[in-house]
Amino acid sequence: MDEQNHMGMGSTSPPIETKVSLEEIKNVANEFRDRFNFKKMLIIIMLIVIASLSFIAYKVNEIRTRAFIVSFGNEKIGIVRDKEQVLNILEDIRQELVRTYDIDIVLNKNISFEDTHAKDNMLVSNDKLRENIKSRMTFLVGGYVLLIDNKEVGATKTKEDLEEILEEIKASYTEDEKIDGDIKEVKFVEDIKVEKRNIPLNKLMDKDDLLKYIQTGTEEIRTHIVEVGESLWTISKIYDIPVENLIEANPDKNPDELQIGDEIKLLVPKSMVTVATIEEVKYKEKIDYEVKIEHDNNMYKTEKKVKVKGSQGEKEIFAKVVRHNGVIVDKEILEEKILEKPVNELVVKGTKEVPKTVATGAFLMPTRGSISSRYGMRNGRMHRGLDISASIGTPIKAADGGKVVFAGRRGAYGNLVEIDHGNGYVTRYGHCSSINVKVGERVYKGQVIAKVGNTGRSTGSHLHFEILRNGRNQNPANYVR
Numbered sequence: 001m002d003e004q005n006h007m008g009m010g011s012t013s014p015p016i017e018t019k020v021s022l023e024e025i026k027n028v029a030n031e032f033r034d035r036f037n038f039k040k041m042l043i044i045i046m047l048i049v050i051a052s053l054s055f056i057a058y059k060v061n062e063i064r065t066r067a068f069i070v071s072f073g074n075e076k077i078g079i080v081r082d083k084e085q086v087l088n089i090l091e092d093i094r095q096e097l098v099r100t101y102d103i104d105i106v107l108n109k110n111i112s113f114e115d116t117h118a119k120d121n122m123l124v125s126n127d128k129l130r131e132n133i134k135s136r137m138t139f140l141v142g143g144y145v146l147l148i149d150n151k152e153v154g155a156t157k158t159k160e161d162l163e164e165i166l167e168e169i170k171a172s173y174t175e176d177e178k179i180d181g182d183i184k185e186v187k188f189v190e191d192i193k194v195e196k197r198n199i200p201l202n203k204l205m206d207k208d209d210l211l212k213y214i215q216t217g218t219e220e221i222r223t224h225i226v227e228v229g230e231s232l233w234t235i236s237k238i239y240d241i242p243v244e245n246l247i248e249a250n251p252d253k254n255p256d257e258l259q260i261g262d263e264i265k266l267l268v269p270k271s272m273v274t275v276a277t278i279e280e281v282k283y284k285e286k287i288d289y290e291v292k293i294e295h296d297n298n299m300y301k302t303e304k305k306v307k308v309k310g311s312q313g314e315k316e317i318f319a320k321v322v323r324h325n326g327v328i329v330d331k332e333i334l335e336e337k338i339l340e341k342p343v344n345e346l347v348v349k350g351t352k353e354v355p356k357t358v359a360t361g362a363f364l365m366p367t368r369g370s371i372s373s374r375y376g377m378r379n380g381r382m383h384r385g386l387d388i389s390a391s392i393g394t395p396i397k398a399a400d401g402g403k404v405v406f407a408g409r410r411g412a413y414g415n416l417v418e419i420d421h422g423n424g425y426v427t428r429y430g431h432c433s434s435i436n437v438k439v440g441e442r443v444y445k446g447q448v449i450a451k452v453g454n455t456g457r458s459t460g461s462h463l464h465f466e467i468l469r470n471g472r473n474q475n476p477a478n479y480v481r
């Protein structure tokens with residue numbers, strides 16, 4: 001293009017005199033060509049200089065804007081001019097953590113760099129970069145992990161923390177008031193291991209928090225059947241479980257519309273470990289006595305008497321008791337010593353059929369008639385019987401079974417029958433016109449023993465009836481009707 005322009009310039013230059021020689025023309029042409037070549041050269045050199053300067057300027061700028069994209073994992077967190085800047089921040093953070101937690105820290109350096117170019121205003125500030133790293137950083141710390149049946153349940157900074165937690169759990173089941181004897185062994189039912197590991201700091205737990213977590217960490221599902229008048233709130237009180245937990249455990253239930261008979265799930269905290277305690281216990285126990293029955297054919301079927309009173313014995317037991325979290329799961333008796341033997345009770349029971357002549361204990365009215373005189377004071381004298389007025393010859397029946405102990409005439413009684421009933425009672429029948437029984441004869445209840453009369457000191461035909469208990473007169477009206 002430049003060349004064409006110059007050619008154009010040549011063609012438009014003023015016309016040369018025609019008189020000049022060919023030689024002269026040649027010279028001029030040569031001169032012209034030389035001059036033209038020189039100009040061309042100059043232009044090329046100038047172009048080279050410009051290009052070089054541009055390149056230098058470019059290169060200077062390229063070097064000046066050279067930078068690195070910092071990535072944390074897959075995430076770009078800023079642009080820096082200098083890698084060293086990032087490494088210094090990492091070391092700063094590490095130092096700070098070591099000071100804060102007083103433990104060895106292994107940083108999880110998930111930082112990568114990528115070449116780029118950036119102007120100063122695109123660079124991330126130190127503070128911002130530091131914040132970006134810290135907020136994403138998961139760094140590992142040396143800690144101790146507790147494994148229950150090979151399952152990680154938590155970690156603490158020191159081994160001692162875990163050991164103390166385990167001791168505290170054990171101790172909670174070996175307190176004096178929770179056991180009866182001497183603890184021989186305390187162990188965990190589960191396989192418990194403590195391992196040193198590098199773990200993320202956020203997994204490190206406070207000793208007390210981990211202890212609480214282990215003691216209540218797993219939840220056992222139990223259920224409650226709703227009864228009349230119950231709501232989630234009353235159920236929450238019964239089991240000491242927050243209402244929110246009940247709502248969470250029963251998403252299918254409307255808390256305001258519980259029905260009687262609904263099954264409510266209860267999430268009850270349950271320890272993740274089981275402490276087995278083995279204790280040796282010595283205690284006393286009563287021994288029950290046996291009741292032995294002996295038969296006696298001299299006694300009536302209705303009779304029974306205690307021949308030997310029974311009494312409990314006592315033994316001392318030495319046993320091995322196994323508890324799981326305080327609840328007895330097994331008991332093995334190692335030794336039993338009888339301190340006092342029980343005395344068996346011996347009861348004698350009769351086998352003999354009961355004869356009718358044996359007293360029943362209840363009296364019948366001995367004759368038919370009207371009451372003409374009651375028991376008690378009469379005309380200044382004591383009347384010791386009940387007078388039943390009846391015509392002569394009316395049958396008199398034995399008021400109860402018994403044995404005739406008197407039959408005959410006795411003073412004011414006239415003809416008298418006296419029956420001993422064998423149970424402390426005696427009955428008397430006076431003023432009889434005739435007597436049907438003899439002394440020594442056994443009579444049954446209701447048997448006719450005599451007839452109504454008017455013998456002895458009597459005014460008119462009647463039966464004078466007496467009941468005596470242990471020799472003392474009773475009011476017959478209290479016995480017969």
Ligand SMILES: [Zn+2]
Nearest residue numbers: 385386387464
């Ligand atoms: Zn009388």
